[in-house]
Amino acid sequence: MTAMDTKTLAGEIKAIANTEDNRRTRLINVVRKVQLSYGHVSQEMVGMIAEALGIERVEVEGVVSFYHFLSGKPVGRFPVYLNTSAVSEMMGMSEVADAFEKAAGIRFGETSGDGLFSLQYTSCIGMNDQEPAALVGGVPFTSLTAERATEIITALKSGNTPAELVEKYGYGDGNNANELVRSMVNNNLRKRGDILFGERENGAAIRKAVAMTPDEVITEVKTSKLRGRGGAGFPTGMKWDFCRRAESEKHFVFCNADEGEPGTFTNRVMLTEIPDLVFEGMTVAGYAIGSHKGILYLREEYIYLLEYLEDVLEKRRQAGLLGKAVAGRKGFDFDIRIQPGAGAYICGEESALINSSEGKRGEPRDRPPFPVVSGYMGHPTLVNNVETLAAAARVIEQGGEWFASYGSGESSGTKLLSISGDCQKPGVYELPMGMTVRVALQVVGAQDAAAVQVGGPSGTFIGEEHFDRKICYDDLGTGGAMMVFGPRRDILETVLNFARFFEDESCGWCVPCRVGTGLMHAKIKKIMAGNGTRTDLEEMESWGRSIAAASRCGLGQSAANPELTTLANFRKVYEERIKEDEYLTGFDLERAVEDACEATGRTAIHE
Amino acid sequence: MAKPRIATTSLAGCFGCHMSVLDIDERILKLAELVDFDKSPINDIKRFSADCAVGLIEGGCCNDENVEILRAFRKRCKVLVAVGECALMGGLPAMRNGVPLKECLREAYLDGPSVVDGLIPADAELPLLLDQVYPCNEVVKIDYYLPGCPPSADLIWEALVALLTGNDADLPYELIKYD
Numbered sequence: 141m142t143a144m145d146t147k148t149l150a151g152e153i154k155a156i157a158n159t160e161d162n163r164r165t166r167l168i169n170v171v172r173k174v175q176l177s178y179g180h181v182s183q184e185m186v187g188m189i190a191e192a193l194g195i196e197r198v199e200v201e202g203v204v205s206f207y208h209f210l211s212g213k214p215v216g217r218f219p220v221y222l223n224t225s226a227v228s229e230m231m232g233m234s235e236v237a238d239a240f241e242k243a244a245g246i247r248f249g250e251t252s253g254d255g256l257f258s259l260q261y262t263s264c265i266g267m268n269d270q271e272p273a274a275l276v277g278g279v280p281f282t283s284l285t286a287e288r289a290t291e292i293i294t295a296l297k298s299g300n301t302p303a304e305l306v307e308k309y310g311y312g313d314g315n316n317a318n319e320l321v322r323s324m325v326n327n328n329l330r331k332r333g334d335i336l337f338g339e340r341e342n343g344a345a346i347r348k349a350v351a352m353t354p355d356e357v358i359t360e361v362k363t364s365k366l367r368g369r370g371g372a373g374f375p376t377g378m379k380w381d382f383c384r385r386a387e388s389e390k391h392f393v394f395c396n397a398d399e400g401e402p403g404t405f406t407n408r409v410m411l412t413e414i415p416d417l418v419f420e421g422m423t424v425a426g427y428a429i430g431s432h433k434g435i436l437y438l439r440e441e442y443i444y445l446l447e448y449l450e451d452v453l454e455k456r457r458q459a460g461l462l463g464k465a466v467a468g469r470k471g472f473d474f475d476i477r478i479q480p481g482a483g484a485y486i487c488g489e490e491s492a493l494i495n496s497s498e499g500k501r502g503e504p505r506d507r508p509p510f511p512v513v514s515g516y517m518g519h520p521t522l523v524n525n526v527e528t529l530a531a532a533a534r535v536i537e538q539g540g541e542w543f544a545s546y547g548s549g550e551s552s553g554t555k556l557l558s559i560s561g562d563c564q565k566p567g568v569y570e571l572p573m574g575m576t577v578r579v580a581l582q583v584v585g586a587q588d589a590a591a592v593q594v595g596g597p598s599g600t601f602i603g604e605e606h607f608d609r610k611i612c613y614d615d616l617g618t619g620g621a622m623m624v625f626g627p628r629r630d631i632l633e634t635v636l637n638f639a640r641f642f643e644d645e646s647c648g649w650c651v652p653c654r655v656g657t658g659l660m661h662a663k664i665k666k667i668m669a670g671n672g673t674r675t676d677l678e679e680m681e682s683w684g685r686s687i688a689a690a691s692r693c694g695l696g697q698s699a700a701n702p703e704l705t706t707l708a709n710f711r712k713v714y715e716e717r718i719k720e721d722e723y724l725t726g727f728d729l730e731r732a733v734e735d736a737c738e739a740t741g742r743t744a745i746h747e
Numbered sequence: 748m749a750k751p752r753i754a755t756t757s758l759a760g761c762f763g764c765h766m767s768v769l770d771i772d773e774r775i776l777k778l779a780e781l782v783d784f785d786k787s788p789i790n791d792i793k794r795f796s797a798d799c800a801v802g803l804i805e806g807g808c809c810n811d812e813n814v815e816i817l818r819a820f821r822k823r824c825k826v827l828v829a830v831g832e833c834a835l836m837g838g839l840p841a842m843r844n845g846v847p848l849k850e851c852l853r854e855a856y857l858d859g860p861s862v863v864d865g866l867i868p869a870d871a872e873l874p875l876l877l878d879q880v881y882p883c884n885e886v887v888k889i890d891y892y893l894p895g896c897p898p899s900a901d902l903i904w905e906a907l908v909a910l911l912t913g914n915d916a917d918l919p920y921e922l923i924k925y926d
Contacts (some may be wrong), residue, residue, distance in 0.1 A: 354815035723888035729814055732877040735848040746811065 150188045152177075157192035158336050164193050165517070167499030168482055171203055171210055172440075175482075176278075179255075180214040199500075206501040206647075207218035208262055208483030209440045216251050216258035218277040218296050220244070225264035225402040226593075226637040227560045227623055231271040232285070237261075239286035240274075242629040245627070256297065263485055263641055264402035265441040268560035268623070269328045269567050277302040280325050280444060281309075303332050315412045320448035327409045328567030331583070333547060333554040336527070336536050336570050343461050345537040349424045350469035352536075354384060357428040361532055363540030365552040369527035370396065370488070371595060371619035373551075376528055381513040384429040386520035391431035393422050394516070394523040396493055398439045400485035401596035402641060403621030406556040409568045411438075414530060415452045421529030423466060424536050426474040434476040437493050440483045449478060485645040489693050490523035491515075492647070503647045504693035527556055527620070536589060548574030551612035555620070559584045561593075562626035576606040577616065586624045591631055593708065596621035597638035599699035601631070601705040626691055631706055631713045636664045638702035646695060653696030656687035660703055671726035672718040681707055751800035751911055754824060755787040758813040759840045759880055760806025763897045764831040765789065768803070770900035778904075781911055788801045799824045801910055803903075804889075807837045810874035821887040826910060829889045830903065832896040834882065848878050849878040894923060 156173045160166035170189055174181050181189070183203045189198040197372060204210045209221075220230075222237055237259075241247055242488030244257040251258040267273035270282035276292060279302040295305055303322065311317035312326040329337070349357050383391060395418060399407040420435040438446065453476055454474040456462045466472050484502045486492045490503035494516050515521025524532070531553055535543045551573040557580060560566040564585030571580065581589050592609065593601050595618035602609065602616070609615050611622075625634065648654045663680050666672055674719040684700030684707075691697050707714060733744045756764055765788060771778065784790045785799050802824030808814050821827055832838040843851050857865040883889050893906055902922045910918035 725886055725888075727814075727881060727886045729811060730816075732879070732881075733811055733875040735878045736875040739849050739852050739867055740875070742869055742871065742875065744811065744875055746815070 146184070147707075149184070150191075153185060153188040154192045157189065162193055163499075164195050165497075165499045167193060167195070167200065167203055167501075168496060169205075169480065171200065172480060172482055175210050178214075179217065179219075180211045195294070202501050203482075204500070206484065206503075207440075207481070210482050213256075213679060214251055214255065215260070217256050218302065219258045219260065219275075221260050221262040221265070221275040222248075223263075223265045223267060223271065223273050224261045224637070224640075225268055226634045227268045227403065228264075228271040228273065229633070229637060230561065230625075230629065233272040233484040235286045236272045236274075236284045236289045239289035240293065244289045257262065257293065262441075262483070263645060264400065264404075266399055266405040266408045266439075267325065268403050268405055268462065268558065270326055270619075271560070275441065278329075278443065279303065279306060280323060281306070282312075282325055283636055284643075312580070315448070320451050321412070321445060323444050325408070325412075325444075327412060328565075329409050329413065330565055330567040331569040331571065333546075333570030333572070335543065335554045336410070336417070336530055336556060338534070340417065340534070340537060341565065342456075343459065343467060345420050345533040346423050346427070346461055346467045349427050349536050350467050350472060354428045354430060357424065357536060358384065360540045361428070361535055364532075364535040364543035365540075365550065366528065366531055366535055366543065367551070367613055368525055369531065369555070369619065370525035371401075371549040371599075371617055373613040373617055375634065376524065376532060379512060379524070380425060380522060382510075383520050383522040386513045388519045390433070390517075390519045391426075391429050392516045392519055392521040393426045393429065393431050393434040394490070394493065394497070394521060395422050395434065395436045395526055395529050396488060396490065396523055396589050397442065397526050398437050398481055398484075398488040398493055399442075399526070399619075400488045400645075401598060401619050401621055402638075403560055403593065403596045403623045405558040406568055408442055408445075408557070409558075410530060411449065411525050415449055416456070416531055417530045418526050419453065419456060420461070421524075421531070421533035422476055423461065423474050424533050425522055425524065425529060427466070427469075427472055429520070431522070432473050432475070434474065435497060435516070436476060436478045437481060437487070437497060438478050439481045439487070443480055446478060446480065453478075457538065459475040484647075485641075486647045486693075486695055489695060491692070493523060494521060501647070503649045504695075506692075522713065525619070546647045547572050548610070548612060548613055555611060555618070557611070557618070557622050558620045559586075559624065561624035562589065562629065563624045564587060570610075574610050574612045576608050576610055577602065580611065580622065581607065581624065583725075584624070588626060589624045590627040590629065592635070593623040593625070594618050594621070596623075597641055598694070598701055599705075601635075601702065601709055603709050606709065616665050631710050632664065632668055635702045635706050636661075636668060639664045642695070642699040642702075646699065648689075650696060652687050652690035653692065653699055656683060656691070656696070657699050659683060660687070660700055666724075666726040667714065667717050669726060670717065671717070671724040672714070673721050673724050674718060675723065677707065677714055677718065680704075750781065750783045752783045752797055753787075753801045753803065753907075753911075754785040754795065754799045754820065755803040756791065756805065756815060756816055757788060757805065757821060758806035758883075759809035760831065760833045762788075762805070764803075764805035764834075764903075767831075767895075767897035767900050768903055771904045772869070772900070774904055781785045781908070788806070789826065790897045795819065795823045796884055797823075799916050800826065801907070802827045803830050803907075804828065804834045804883050806833045807883060808877060809841060810876050812874035814877070814886055817883060817886055827883075828891045828893060828906070828910070829883045830893045831898055833895055834889075834892065834909050835884075835892050837880045837882045838896070841882075844879045848876060851878075855867070893926060 367373040487502040496502040643657040802820040
């Protein structure tokens with residue numbers, strides 16, 4: 141690069157930083173924009189960003205290396221990110237991958253010589269009901285086949301844009317066809333329940349809330365017995381109460397739309413069809429805890445909804461439902477901004493999400509202090525799931541008792557389930573809390589299911605003998621994911637997929653998770669290669685418990701669940717693969733020296 | 748009765764664990780009463796002369812020669828003890844595991860800033876590097892592990908005497924605590 145070019149680039153980067161007011165906390169936004177403009181964030185650009193924001197370059201490098209969709213090396217003008225979720229694999233991902241490679245003339249992990257394409261794998265992009273799916277140039281392409289993959293690459297080569305292709309293939313149902321979305325994604329919303337998808341009027345919940353005192357609002361939420369929909373199930377009213385009572389000049393409301401648990405795609409549908417209800421919930425929460433600012437953390441994979449969501453927010457401002465004196469209530473000013481993510485499963489963990497929103501690596505924080513006491517920029521912060529906030533708005537609108545009349549016991553209301561895999565009608569279902577797995581399977585047309593994965597990789601794998609268990613907090617908890625496996629599926633293939641997922645997604649901060657996820661992955665590969673022994677199973681169980689007990693955050697604490705729950709519920713699958721030897725190595729000398737032979741042109745001679 | 752034989756080797760290690768063996772000081776005389784040394788860098792015997800009771804392994808496997816030696820130890824030693832971090836986990840040499848071997852070679856012998864007329868060594872006499880550095884237990888069965896970098900002389904002594912005499916090892920917490 142000539143000195144002139146460098147100067148121009150520095151100027152351009154400075155201008156990008158300027159669009160984010162040169163704020164350190166907007167580092168992710170700045171880096172995303174640089175990535176989008178130049179296809180990568182080079183070492184040189186890292187320095188320029190650091191200078192523009194007045195921070196150290198290591199902070200910028202830390203961010204670039206942390207998130208999937210940021211890259212130090214150039215990606216193609218149309219980067220292809222193919223989803224590697226278990227269901228994507230089941231639906232023919234490898235044929236699609238081959239077709240992409242052949243058509244683009246490169247392998248996964250490479251960028252084409254003409255700079256047009258790069259091929260990469262990515263963790264679940266929230267399209268399990270229409271797999272295999274990929275993001276091409278940031279645009280989701282769903283229900284891919286080998287032919288379709290070839291066609292996409294060919295068309296892009298001959299000058300078409302991803303948007304033109306999507307138009308040709310046809311827009312999806314509902315608001316996916318909205319002029320600000322224009323996506324081929326389908327909602328597949330197959331069951332609208334009374335709570336989330338019931339008839340409602342915009343602003344009704346807010347008007348009702350502001351006529352009450354904040355304490356009354358919180359009491360109403362407590363009456364509803366609403367609990368966190370992300371899976372952990374913490375009582376929502378109590379969380380709001382903690383946050384309200386934490387003293388500080390500022391409070392923040394976060395809506396966690398970093399739906400990264402493979403097999404979960406409820407947020408996608410809610411943000412497409414009922415974003416107003418979600419924003420209404422955030423506003424009500426803001427009123428209840430005494431906050432003036434809400435932040436929706438939107439995962440990069442759903443960025444195709446950004447323009448549409450910004451428009452919804454703008455319309456709400458115009459309707460007086462956001463901004464100064466919301467719904468006419470003097471003193472209650474509340475607005476919402478959208479914080480884009482950049483690709484990291486761990487950012488679904490609330491303290492990691494807050495770090496990410498402050499422009500840092502999405503690593504979890506030590507807790508306590510909990511975010512409700514010290515969160516975003518050190519202020520009390522309420523982080524709720526998309527579905528929780530939407531449900532809370534309905535609680536205020538219709539009353540806590542109305543809400544509690546749905547569901548069962550300590551699990552009130554309805555739950556949105558995103559069901560995928562071997563079933564006739566994959567999609568999103570709003571069902572009452574407490575229904576059995578068997579009922580859910582009937583509804584989706586999966587009577588011959590052999591195994592069901594409830595809650596995604598971090599959840600529980602169950603077999604037929606457990607199908608009468610209930611989906612609720614006291615039994616099988618889930619953030620929404622439910623994957624169905626037919627009788628011919630190999631459970632271990634799925635466990636392998638999940639093990640790889642956790643190894644990829646571990647943020648690396650703590651040893652039990654960083655090392656443990658790698659060890660578990662290696663064990664599964666060893667067993668699948670036919671080198672497993674009883675000792676390996678015992679070690680997996682013992683290590684799995686250690687990983688769960690010693691890891692710092694929820695990711696590590698649940699990272700061994702695929703192995704632990706299948707060892708408990710599908711022991712036979714393992715028993716069939718292992719050998720009775722006391723020790724089997726799994727080490728293959730010939731394979732281990734292959735690279736060295738290639739590099740040196742030598743031939744290995746071993747006895 | 749013939750004394751039990753022990754053998755030792757340093758694979759992908761730094762010889763620090765062997766130095767720690769020598770750190771048993773005057774107890775080495777007692778050790779000489781207890782055992783005969785077979786193949787070991789301590790006496791510079793290169794080949795096994797007989798089957799051994801105990802084999803001490805320092806270092807993991809970074810090349811094919813390490814693997815062959817480790818396999819020979821497994822064959823000739825009744826009890827195999829992995830000594831030190833590298834043998835147990837791969838240790839410092841395993842830091843290259845995050846980088847593909849070809850990249851390592853390229854950086855070391857072709858692209859490195861100090862390289863002049865670079866060439867990747869390919870002499871047939873040289874051991875072939877493995878794609879990764881492997882801890883010993885991934886290559887052969889290991890019976891006992893002595894952690895540490897290096898394990899202290901007292902730990903090695905206590906463990907060895909226990910193995911050779913058949914008594915329980917007295918390993919107080921302080922001996923195997925490292926932080």
